[in-house]
Amino acid sequence: MGCSKSIVEHNERIEEAIYSIVNDQNNKNIELNSIAEFNWGKAYLFPPYTSQGSIEKQLGIEYDDPSQISIRDDIYLLVFLYEGEVVQYAEINRQKADFTTGDKEYLTPSEDVLKVERH
Numbered sequence: 001m002g003c004s005k006s007i008v009e010h011n012e013r014i015e016e017a018i019y020s021i022v023n024d025q026n027n028k029n030i031e032l033n034s035i036a037e038f039n040w041g042k043a044y045l046f047p048p049y050t051s052q053g054s055i056e057k058q059l060g061i062e063y064d065d066p067s068q069i070s071i072r073d074d075i076y077l078l079v080f081l082y083e084g085e086v087v088q089y090a091e092i093n094r095q096k097a098d099f100t101t102g103d104k105e106y107l108t109p110s111e112d113v114l115k116v117e118r119h
Contacts, residue, residue, distance in 0.1 A: 010066065013037075014078070014090040022095050022116055030099075032112040038088060040080040043107040045099060045114065048073040055079075058105070059086070067091050078114075 017035040021027045032043055044058055051070050056063055059079065063086055069077045076092040076099050092099060098117045101107050107114065 008066070008086050009088045011036075011038075011080075011088045011090045014088075015092060018090070018092050018114075019095065022097055025118070028116050030114040030116065032107055032114060033109050036080065036088075038080075038082075040082050040087060041108065042081045043112070044079045044081070044105075045101050045107075046077040046079065047098075048075065048094075050077065060084075061086070 014035055018030055021030050021035075032040075036043075044055075046055055046058075046069055049070060049072070052065055055065055055069075055077075059081065061081075061084065063079070065077065067075065067077050067089070069075065069091075074094055076094065078090045078092055079086055080088045096119055098119070100115045100117060102113070102115055104111065
């Protein structure tokens with residue numbers, strides 16, 4: 001047997017929640033803890049065209065990206081880790097907006113604000 005990898009859940013509920021929040025023009029911040037109903041320790045945000053190597057370097061582990069973000073410009077990839085393993089991910093539709101974690105490399109449950117920058 002090779003190394004066992006758990007199946008990472010594609011969390012469409014988070015995608016829908018973010019879509020609703022961004023649709024309201026008054027919202028500039030998304031608090032991940034308010035929409036993530038699972039245990040997580042770190043959340044990494046990857047912009048369009050991020051390479052597989054860059055994702056793995058930031059995460060510090062091997063990760064087979066199912067979103068193919070390295071060739072896409074229509075989404076951001078949000079990857080949640082818990083105890084050193086990827087547990088869930090979401091593909092965030094750009095919706096004429098950009099997303100950022102500010103000056104943080106990753107978000108945590110205590111510092112969970114994803115910022116929305118509209119064009």
